[in-house]
Amino acid sequence: MPQTKFLLDEKDLPSRWYNIQADLPVPLPPVIHPGTLQPIGPQDLAPLFPMEIIKQEVSQERWIDIPEPVRDVYRLWRPTPLYRAHRLEKALGTPARIYYKWEGVSPAGSHKPNTAVAQAYYNHQEGVRRITTETGAGQWGSALSFACQIFGIECKVYMVRVSYDQKPYRRIMMEAWGGKVVASPSRETAAGRAALAKDPQSPGSLGMAISEAVEEAAQREDTKYSLGSVLNHVLTHQTVIGLEAQRQLEMAGDRPDILVGCIGGGSNFGGFVFPFLQDKLNGRRKDLRVIAVEPQAAPSLTKGEYVYDFGDTGQMTPLVKMYTLGHSFIPAPIHAGGLRYHGMAPLVCALYDGKVIEAVAVHQNPTFEAALTFARAEGFLPAPEAAHAIRIVIDEALRCKASGDRKVIAFNFCGHGHFDLSAYERYMTGKLEDFEYPADQVKAALAGLPKVKV
Numbered sequence: 228m229p230q231t232k233f234l235l236d237e238k239d240l241p242s243r244w245y246n247i248q249a250d251l252p253v254p255l256p257p258v259i260h261p262g263t264l265q266p267i268g269p270q271d272l273a274p275l276f277p278m279e280i281i282k283q284e285v286s287q288e289r290w291i292d293i294p295e296p297v298r299d300v301y302r303l304w305r306p307t308p309l310y311r312a313h314r315l316e317k318a319l320g321t322p323a324r325i326y327y328k329w330e331g332v333s334p335a336g337s338h339k340p341n342t343a344v345a346q347a348y349y350n351h352q353e354g355v356r357r358i359t360t361e362t363g364a365g366q367w368g369s370a371l372s373f374a375c376q377i378f379g380i381e382c383k384v385y386m387v388r389v390s391y392d393q394k395p396y397r398r399i400m401m402e403a404w405g406g407k408v409v410a411s412p413s414r415e416t417a418a419g420r421a422a423l424a425k426d427p428q429s430p431g432s433l434g435m436a437i438s439e440a441v442e443e444a445a446q447r448e449d450t451k452y453s454l455g456s457v458l459n460h461v462l463t464h465q466t467v468i469g470l471e472a473q474r475q476l477e478m479a480g481d482r483p484d485i486l487v488g489c490i491g492g493g494s495n496f497g498g499f500v501f502p503f504l505q506d507k508l509n510g511r512r513k514d515l516r517v518i519a520v521e522p523q524a525a526p527s528l529t530k531g532e533y534v535y536d537f538g539d540t541g542q543m544t545p546l547v548k549m550y551t552l553g554h555s556f557i558p559a560p561i562h563a564g565g566l567r568y569h570g571m572a573p574l575v576c577a578l579y580d581g582k583v584i585e586a587v588a589v590h591q592n593p594t595f596e597a598a599l600t601f602a603r604a605e606g607f608l609p610a611p612e613a614a615h616a617i618r619i620v621i622d623e624a625l626r627c628k629a630s631g632d633r634k635v636i637a638f639n640f641c642g643h644g645h646f647d648l649s650a651y652e653r654y655m656t657g658k659l660e661d662f663e664y665p666a667d668q669v670k671a672a673l674a675g676l677p678k679v680k681v
């Protein structure tokens with residue numbers, strides 16, 4: 228029988244994260260202060276983040292040691308398995324060899340605890356007692372609630388209204404780990420109240436929830452803020468995924484030709500592909516294709532502009548250069564709540580701008596079709612976010628079927644969809660909507676961006 232799972236021992240758990248900033252052909256553009264429009268320094272970020280995180284954000288060191296207490300928590304579910312998708316290959320009739328790195332085995336059910344645990348640890352080390360955050364699908368909020376529970380920190384989560392309504396069980400999960408959850412926009416912050424005054428029925432967005440969480444952290448002495456994606460340190464923490472996957476593909480005796488991941492803010496994609504990109508950046512694997520998959524409802528890489536923008540709707544965060552649809556743009560309420568974001572990680576954007584990686588956008592109906600094909604072959608029920616990657620994996624595998632190519636395709640299977648069953652039901656009963664790309668709304672949102680000259 229061909230081998231299905233490629234497993235590492237606990238002793239093989241990576242001891243260092245990979246920081247791709249050390250290998251970028253050109254350094255990232257500077258982060259800009261929203262008031263002065265000048266590059267920011269570490270002190271500007273100190274009200275929001277512990278100093279160790281700020282250092283990691285700008286570090287040019289290729290390797291960053293994973294603290295032993297963080298590795299100790301990782302051991303609850305890491306190393307995660309790499310699977311060969313024999314059954315999916317057979318169902319598709321493809322000669323391609325398909326692998327998936329299964330991150331849904333974490334307590335919260337996704338890759339998000341990889342950085343949540345690290346961030347909670349650094350906050351704990353610096354004596355922080357409360358953390359605020361935002362959550363889209365609820366995956367990040369549950370990951371941070373779990374991590375804060377472990378390190379004895381109070382966690383307050385602003386959950387995007389539409390997900391709060393679509394996924395009550397995610398909220399209950401956060402509460403089970405001691406998290407305090409409010410629907411965003413809320414009446415608890417000035418940013419939330421302003422949004423509700425404009426639209427009392429606002430479905431919310433990640434950009435709005437970030438404004439609320441940042442506002443509260445900036446105003447309270449005892450509180451810091453934690454972001455589940457986008458920032459450099461988050462993507463660095465997630466590289467445990469790719470570092471393990473590299474060794475597991477070696478165990479399988481295969482070398483990837485195509486790597487695929489979905490992108491909301493870029494963290495599971497970056498965490499999976501960055502360790503492999505080291506060889507593409509140094510010229511050893513020029514032929515490696517790396518594909519980021521985004522939703523048509525929020526297509527920041529494929530339709531956005533590469534300019535400076537705020538990370539949040541309320542214009543409270545620093546400005547970063549990224550592919551953006553405009554911070555005031557509120558994406559349609561697709562079920563992949565974790566992908567409803569106007570911007571993208573600056574690291575992912577720099578790689579896309581440098582043509583190191585590719586991007587495609589897909590609609591949610593074909594995405595759910597792919598999710599069911601996968602679930603019926605491999606058993607695991609994907610999160611709607613992960614299903615975006617699966618759509619493209621299946622398309623590439625079918626291309627191999629037509630051409631006869633025996634390509635090796637690997638993707639990051641970033642989370643399970645056990646709390647997304649109402650979305651599956653809508654798909655299976657033909658009620659799921661595809662939202663056309665709202666070109667006019669994006670044009671209006673992009674027109675309002677600040678002009679930054681650096």
Ligand SMILES: Cc1ncc(COP(=O)(O)O)c(C=O)c1O
Pocket residue numbers: 337338363364365366367455456457489490491492493494495496564565566610612613641642643
């Ligand atoms: C399962 C899952 N995948 C992907 C994402 C998107 O985030 P990122 O692009 O940072 O991985 C989320 C975000 O909530 C998620 O919950």
